[in-house]
Amino acid sequence: MTNTAPPTADAPGAGDFAARAHQITKVYGSGDAKVIALDAVTVGIPRGRFTAIMGPSGSGKSTLMHCMAGLDSVDSGQVFIGDVDLTKLRDKQLTRLRRDKVGFIFQAFNLVPTLTALENITLPMDIAGRRPDREWLDRVIDTVGLRQRLKHRPNQLSGGQQQRVACARALASRPEIIFADEPTGNLDSRAGAEVLGFLRDSVTSMGQTIVMVTHDPNAAAYADQVLFLQDGRIVDTMSEPTAERVLERMKGFELPGGVSGRPFAGGSEVSGAAAR
Numbered sequence: 601m602t603n604t605a606p607p608t609a610d611a612p613g614a615g616d617f618a619a620r621a622h623q624i625t626k627v628y629g630s631g632d633a634k635v636i637a638l639d640a641v642t643v644g645i646p647r648g649r650f651t652a653i654m655g656p657s658g659s660g661k662s663t664l665m666h667c668m669a670g671l672d673s674v675d676s677g678q679v680f681i682g683d684v685d686l687t688k689l690r691d692k693q694l695t696r697l698r699r700d701k702v703g704f705i706f707q708a709f710n711l712v713p714t715l716t717a718l719e720n721i722t723l724p725m726d727i728a729g730r731r732p733d734r735e736w737l738d739r740v741i742d743t744v745g746l747r748q749r750l751k752h753r754p755n756q757l758s759g760g761q762q763q764r765v766a767c768a769r770a771l772a773s774r775p776e777i778i779f780a781d782e783p784t785g786n787l788d789s790r791a792g793a794e795v796l797g798f799l800r801d802s803v804t805s806m807g808q809t810i811v812m813v814t815h816d817p818n819a820a821a822y823a824d825q826v827l828f829l830q831d832g833r834i835v836d837t838m839s840e841p842t843a844e845r846v847l848e849r850m851k852g853f854e855l856p857g858g859v860s861g862r863p864f865a866g867g868s869e870v871s872g873a874a875a876r
């Protein structure tokens with residue numbers, strides 16, 4: 601693994617980012633109920649790399665992912681997938697962009713129970729009226745080890761196998777970027793490790809770009825870099841994470857007395873509101 605520069609969307613070479621957020625703010629509610637879920641976040645997701653997003657509960661991880669994936673709107677700022685500014689798109693254009701350029705993997709596998717594994721994998725392309733690239737599809741199916749299970753329906757598959765179907769579905773159309781929201785949250789550690797190994801492999805050997813929200817330091821250790829969120833801001837980044845280092849960093853968020861959230865001494869450069 602090579603070293604990853606901290607992702608700053610303003611840095612030269614912004615073309616190297618599969619997705620970027622520029623000064624995005626997301627506010628829920630108003631008055632006393634007002635919550636600033638994202639506070640002027642600027643970040644770039646490097647192309648062909650595996651990025652994990654971590655942070656305490658309520659820090660804005662899901663909101664950041666949803667806004668960057670075009671599943672939710674921002675109150676201010678810009679979001680780019682490739683060169684396309686999502687904030688300038690109308691609903692229909694946004695739906696098409698999500699369909700063509702973005703893959704999703706959710707904690708609850710979200711498979712269609714009446715369809716076989718193969719039909720689930722090709723469903724997004726079928727809906728889009730696109731023919732799957734047979735060679736690519738074969739490679740994806742073999743990589744996730746589903747060759748013998750293609751005719752099975754979801755209820756005939758283990759949780760790990762179902763999530764591998766969901767991974768194959770996300771990869772099949774060769775999206776610009778895959779967003780994975782707690783992809784191992786419903787799996788035991790062995791099945792989780794299999795899925796994470798497969799995601800890692802799809803980045804290393806297929807050049808896929810993946811962003812994953814996780815609470816699990818072991819899962820984050822599969823990534824090339826980790827972004828740490830707190831109170832709607834990116835407060836730290838870590839390259840080449842190990843489970844131990846991630847766990848240690850996460851403990852910093854839980855310490856009482858205002859220590860929480862402070863980047864480690866000598867830690868990575870910070871992007872986002874906290875950097876200013």
Ligand SMILES: Nc1ncnc2c1ncn2[C@@H]1O[C@H](COP(=O)(O)OP(=O)(O)OP(=O)(O)O)[C@@H](O)[C@H]1O
Pocket residue numbers: 628629635636637655656657658659660661662663664
């Ligand atoms: N629809 C909503 N309405 C009001 N507040 C919301 C809504 N969605 C999220 N929030 C608030 O925004 C903040 C960020 O939420 P978000 O779900 O992004 O955090 P998270 O880091 O993903 O949390 P968790 O790890 O618990 O899933 C939280 O304070 C949350 O309560």
